[in-house]
Amino acid sequence: MKSPSRNGKIVEVDDLKMYFPVTRGLLRHKVADVKAVDGVSFHIKRGETLGLVGESGSGKTTVGRCIMRLYQPTSGHIIFEGQDISQLSEHQMRPLRSRMSLIFQDPYGSLDPRQSAGSIVGEPLKVFHLANSRQEYRERVEELFRIVGLDPSMMDRVPHEFSGGQRQRIGVARALASNASLLICDEPISALDVSIQAQIINLLEELQERLKRLTYLFIAHDLSVVRHISDRIAVMYLGRIVEVTDRKTLYENPLHPYTKSLLSAVPVADPFLEEKRKRIILKGEIPSPLTPPSGCNFHPRCPMAISKCKKEVPPLRDTGGGHEVSCIRV
Amino acid sequence: MQRTDMTETPLHASEFRRIMKVLFSRGVVVFGIVVILALFVTAIFAPWIAPYDPYKLDLNQTLVQPCKEHLLGTDALGRDTLSRIIFGTRTSLMVGVVAVCIAASVGMTMGLIAGYFGRWVHAIIMRFIDALMAFPVILLALVIAVLLGGGLRNVMIALGIGLLPAYARLMCGQVLSVKENDYFLAGRAMGAGNLRIMFRHVVPNCFPPLIVLITMMMGLTILAEAGLSFLGIGIEPPGAAWGAMVNDGYQYLLTHPILSFAPGFAIMLVVFSFNMVGDGLRDALDPRLRGVL
Numbered sequence: 001m002k003s004p005s006r007n008g009k010i011v012e013v014d015d016l017k018m019y020f021p022v023t024r025g026l027l028r029h030k031v032a033d034v035k036a037v038d039g040v041s042f043h044i045k046r047g048e049t050l051g052l053v054g055e056s057g058s059g060k061t062t063v064g065r066c067i068m069r070l071y072q073p074t075s076g077h078i079i080f081e082g083q084d085i086s087q088l089s090e091h092q093m094r095p096l097r098s099r100m101s102l103i104f105q106d107p108y109g110s111l112d113p114r115q116s117a118g119s120i121v122g123e124p125l126k127v128f129h130l131a132n133s134r135q136e137y138r139e140r141v142e143e144l145f146r147i148v149g150l151d152p153s154m155m156d157r158v159p160h161e162f163s164g165g166q167r168q169r170i171g172v173a174r175a176l177a178s179n180a181s182l183l184i185c186d187e188p189i190s191a192l193d194v195s196i197q198a199q200i201i202n203l204l205e206e207l208q209e210r211l212k213r214l215t216y217l218f219i220a221h222d223l224s225v226v227r228h229i230s231d232r233i234a235v236m237y238l239g240r241i242v243e244v245t246d247r248k249t250l251y252e253n254p255l256h257p258y259t260k261s262l263l264s265a266v267p268v269a270d271p272f273l274e275e276k277r278k279r280i281i282l283k284g285e286i287p288s289p290l291t292p293p294s295g296c297n298f299h300p301r302c303p304m305a306i307s308k309c310k311k312e313v314p315p316l317r318d319t320g321g322g323h324e325v326s327c328i329r330v
Numbered sequence: 331m332q333r334t335d336m337t338e339t340p341l342h343a344s345e346f347r348r349i350m351k352v353l354f355s356r357g358v359v360v361f362g363i364v365v366i367l368a369l370f371v372t373a374i375f376a377p378w379i380a381p382y383d384p385y386k387l388d389l390n391q392t393l394v395q396p397c398k399e400h401l402l403g404t405d406a407l408g409r410d411t412l413s414r415i416i417f418g419t420r421t422s423l424m425v426g427v428v429a430v431c432i433a434a435s436v437g438m439t440m441g442l443i444a445g446y447f448g449r450w451v452h453a454i455i456m457r458f459i460d461a462l463m464a465f466p467v468i469l470l471a472l473v474i475a476v477l478l479g480g481g482l483r484n485v486m487i488a489l490g491i492g493l494l495p496a497y498a499r500l501m502c503g504q505v506l507s508v509k510e511n512d513y514f515l516a517g518r519a520m521g522a523g524n525l526r527i528m529f530r531h532v533v534p535n536c537f538p539p540l541i542v543l544i545t546m547m548m549g550l551t552i553l554a555e556a557g558l559s560f561l562g563i564g565i566e567p568p569g570a571a572w573g574a575m576v577n578d579g580y581q582y583l584l585t586h587p588i589l590s591f592a593p594g595f596a597i598m599l600v601v602f603s604f605n606m607v608g609d610g611l612r613d614a615l616d617p618r619l620r621g622v623l
Contacts, residue, residue: 068519070515070518070519093521094521095521097519097520097521098520098521101519101520102515102516102519104512104515104516105512106512109511109512109513110511110512110513110515110516111513111516112513112530112531112534112535113535114531114534114535115530115531123517123520123522123530124520127520127521127522127523127526128521174516174520178520
């Protein structure tokens with residue numbers, strides 16, 4: 001189900017910046033900043049799936065963690081369900097944490113090896129006092145197990161007795177436990193076998209259909225998967241969003257040269273078409289976020305770059321129909 | 331489900347069986363465990379096991395060589411050496427257990443707080459620990475024991491403080507590495523409180539190396555206590571302590587070597603046993619050796 005917005009925006013991110021200081025010496029004075037996220041703005045509508053793609057080091061995970069307020073953003077605003085959460089204290093954040101959850105990339109590291117599957121899934125229930133009795137708690141955990149397709153009789157097993165796919169299902173069940181409306185999926189399938197990936201993707205889609213108003217921020221680097229699951233897609237490069245649009249437009253009519261080169265790297269299943277596929281190969285590596293290039297930070301690798309690109313930071317502008325691009329040559 | 335945090339063994343049942351198998355497949359480890367168990371039994375039942383009263387002077391029977399009545403002979407005051415060694419077990423074990431408990435509980439708490447909260451809390455606690463570490467354990471314990479005055483209780487406190495840095499450092503390092511795991515982040519993301527994350531997720535995952543350290547430290551602590559009582563700090567004169575017995579006996583080293591050698595051998599045996607068990611535990615708990623052993 002790919003439904004457009006119903007009740008407006010669940011998350012609005014405005015000019016978000018997250019710099020991590022690099023410190024040196026005995027007194028830990030700051031020598032530089034790693035500009036992990038450098039002025040990112042976007043929104044997610046309630047009930048939709050926003051795909052966030054980019055190569056490793058582009059700041060996708062940091063954006064997700066800023067929204068979860070696991071990091072204190074350097075500047076900018078994050079509006080979650082109408083409330084600016086960017087400056088809230090941990091104490092003020094706590095009640096909001098039941099409304100958003102995180103699904104992790106690594107199904108091995110994200111589950112405490114010393115806890116049983118049942119207590120991992122049930123932990124949010126305890127943290128937010130969502131179960132009034134032990135009976136209710138147990139029933140709720142069993143229900144969560146069933147929702148994600150696990151047998152409730154496996155509740156007392158510990159994580160290492162499960163397969164990777166099952167572990168990821170436990171992670172999903174935990175994320176659902178507190179009735180969150182926003183699920184931030186941080187590369188939830190990239191650590192799984194290909195055959196299991198589809199299962200988890202289908203599970204996430206099914207859940208969205210069943211539990212209406214569930215919103216996903218789906219962070220990934222696999223373009224085919226993102227295409228499959230997302231309603232809209234944002235492409236990140238070196239801490240900035242270069243292009244945002246709906247799924248169809250992005251794949252059929254990408255405007256930013258970076259998006260074009262990314263899409264040209266996706267193999268096609270048809271061997272005849274695959275032979276004709278033209279690849280745009282970028283030169284060089286992604287620059288370090290410690291010393292990002294001036295102006296448009298894609299210019300050193302851009303096939304269309306002109307001298308003006310070195311000086312001006314291109315703003316993200318709407319080219320019509322909600323298709324936003326940050327490139328002066330488009 | 332309702333698992334309490336640190337008291338229960340956090341290890342999974344099948345893993346626990348594997349560890350036991352690795353432990354008991356080694357001769358020296360089994361030997362060490364047997365010696366340690368025997369030692370505890372001896373300490374508890376000392377009055378029934380000892381053939382004589384360890385405090386009773388018999389001035390007609392001073393410096394008797396080992397014989398049928400006195401298996402390890404008697405000392406300059408006519409006290410039975412074997413009985414004194416048996417009663418000395420109590421001193422050694424008590425100092426060992428209590429000092430290690432003090433060091434482990436205080437040190438681990440400090441390490442947990444330092445590692446968990448990081449930043450300036452970490453800086454303050456760990457610099458204090460570094461300062462403690464700068465002094466050799468024996469010297470530090472000696473100074474503290476002198477400051478507090480002698481006596482068993484103060485020796486235990488002194489050794490507890492002296493050995494605390496090792497626990498604090500190890501715990502702090504463990505906490506820092508556990509914090510890198512996604513499940514730590516998951517706890518924060520779901521809004522779990524600090525205490526919950528600490529005792530539910532961090533502490534249970536920090537434990538294995540600490541168990542090893544505790545075992546190994548028992549031997550070291552007993553050795554340190556023997557060293558202190560050899561130097562005359564510790565148990566008051568009539569009481570039996572191995573270190574003090576070595577000291578008393580060494581005046582007669584040439585004529586009656588057994589007076590020093592017997593308690594010395596007891597010290598060696600205990601320290602060796604604890605070290606062997608500690609070594610065995612370390613290998614058994616090391617995930618990198620899983621499958622090899």
